[in-house]
Amino acid sequence: MNRRHGMESKLGVGGGTVSIEAQNNLDRAEDLCRRKKPAKALPFLLKAMEDGNNLDAFVHAAYLFPLPQALKALENAEAKGKEGLKQLLGATCFDDGSEQVGKYYSILETRPYMRVLQAQVKLYFDAGLFGKSSDTMIEMLRLCPGDNTSQRTWLGSVLLCAGRTADALSFVKQWLAHNRRQTPPRGGTIFQSPSSDCLSPEHEQALLKRGDGSMLHTAALACFRLWGDCPVARQYLRLACSCQSTKIDKPRGLNHNPRGFNGPEEAQDYLWLTQNLWMDPVVWEWANNDVDVKQTLLKGCSNDNCGAIEQSVTQFKRCAACKEAVYCTQECQKSHWKVHKPTCKQQKQIRDMVRAYQKGKPIPDGAHMASADFANGMSFINWA
Secondary structure, eight states, rough: OOOTTTTTHHHGGTTTSSHHHHHHHEEEEEEEETTTTHHHHHHHHHHHHHTTTTTHHHHHHHTTTHHHHHHHHHHHHHHHHHHHHHHHOTTTTTTTTSSSSTTTTTTHHHHHHHHHHHHHHHHHHHHOOOOHHOOOOOOHHHHHOOOTTTTTTHHHHHHHHHTOHHHHHHHHHHHOTTTTOOOGGGGTTSSOOOOOOOOOOOHHHHHHHHOOOHHHHHHHHHHHHHHOOOOOHHHHHHHHHHOOOSSSSOSSSSOOOOOOOTOHHHHHHHHHHHHHHSSHHHHHHHHHHHHHHHHHHHOOOSSTTTOOOOTTTTEEEOOOTTTTTSSSSHHHHHHTTTHHHHHHHHHHHEEEEEEEHHHOOOOTTOOOOOEEEEEEEEEEEEOO
């Protein structure tokens, strides 16, 4: 949640641990960075950093530096944040069994520190330091197993990049477990030796309905790396392709747009993380030669009067507005517009609304949404 909409919008950054002046300078710098004016943002960031508790200012400043200096700045911010929390919450606040571990992020004062770690995850990955990136996510899940910062969408992929294949499979299997009712212990980071047994029919059907496509792809690749072309690897691969279609070309970067569950935005981010692994000749030959998978990936034209089926993956073009419907030709899209228009406009309105909300901007006229934030034993409902 954008801090300008959550509880920090009322109680201040980090629950009021940052001065109002420093917070105002941070806000002005963030707005300038969003408008791609980093040179104008820097003076406000430097002013905001005069408040040593303003860890978010150090995060934004790090993104303006070359990679080595950026990582050094974040490591300094991490050390500063850890020392500050020990002074505020007690010397044992990072120890297993303490009152705080397991509740980070729901303790408002810990949020700036968690955002520092989240920035480290991204920049360590950019630097090719996959071990450090995955270790940072593991630490975040130890502190906050409920994963308020969505580290579980990355960790399996980065563990694969780090060569920790069995750990990657163990992690995603805990989150994909059948009839899971609770968060996995330590956010799924108590790694166990994975089994090569196939999923039950009931579990498979459940994953077809609500399985996370990125995790299913990670499970498929991990199984293939561990045991080769085996039944469970093919099972996960078919499930992954059923839940989340993918692109062919590697994305240039992450997708920062609003996303739906298993939508194209999530697929783009997953490919940005892992496509080099899938393009390994041995892996690609295995995945590309599975006939059942190819049939799963081929889409039908969204025009009900057409019936055309793709002959190659991603042959048809998505509707540029909603990103949901696919059409074989522009003629099919035009003739179907009257039918598609209401749904398309609704989907676009939702995306525009969520995009504005995520960036801390006013939502479009006529749109309404609400969000809830919970911290320090309080709840905050924001209506926009």
